[in-house]
Amino acid sequence: SQELEQSPQSLIVQEGKNLTINCTSSKTLYGLYWYKQKYGEGLIFLMMLQKGGEEKSHEKITAKLDEKKQQSSLHITASQPSHAGIYLCGADRSGSARQLTFGSGTQLTVLP
Amino acid sequence: EPEVTQTPSHQVTQMGQEVILRCVPISNHLYFYWYRQILGQKVEFLVSFYNNEISEKSEIFDDQFSVERPDGSNFTLKIRSTKLEDSAMYFCASSVDVAGGKTQYFGPGTRLLVL
Secondary structure (H helix, E strand, C coil), rough: CCCEEEEEEEEECCCCCCCCEEEEECCCCEEEEEECCCCCCCEEEEEEEEECCCCCCCCEECCCCCCCCCEEEEEEEEHHHHCCEEEEEEEEECCCCCCCCEECEEEEEEEE | CCCCCEECCEEEEECCCCCCEEECCCCCCCCEEEEECCCCCCEEEEEEEEEEEEEEEECCCCEEEEECCCCCEEEEEECCCCHHHCCCCEEEEECCCCCCCCCCCCCCCCEECEE
């Protein structure tokens, strides 16, 4: 089955630093979804990318999907403690977006 | 802002007992889903539901599991005879409003512990 690889598994940064999380698929994706999860809680939708080369930003978070639609990155500028959590990428493999396959997540800690 | 709600937040049950997890999807959404996350593992798709029938299901969703939309607002997941390995966080999600938006919005989850 198609796997999603996320890197790094965990990240500890000082407040104010920039960081990047990556999500890589072995096959072309129809869509890529980024979610944030606080430990033991639900998934909060961040952004969806569908087109090759697409880039979206919301506040200090920018997500990109490469031209081949196999790799996505999530970049946080000037990180804050509120950015701490687990970031998950979810892949739409079929185009219907009715069944998402998730990566293993990146645990982000932001030190004040 | 509309959100998906789930009850109960925590459920403890004995192995072999039946449990029903409840969800209220976002009101104008058409597709409903259940996912689970075993502690320390990935979020895994279980089932999608549309127009009062299962649309897709994973190999995890065997005969022990069933889903139902008993009324116009609730969406339930039933596990008939729970096993120890069913212990997990179960997430409900919904998607697809009349504009066709595909994003799945997740509820806060029900943590199920089978003893």
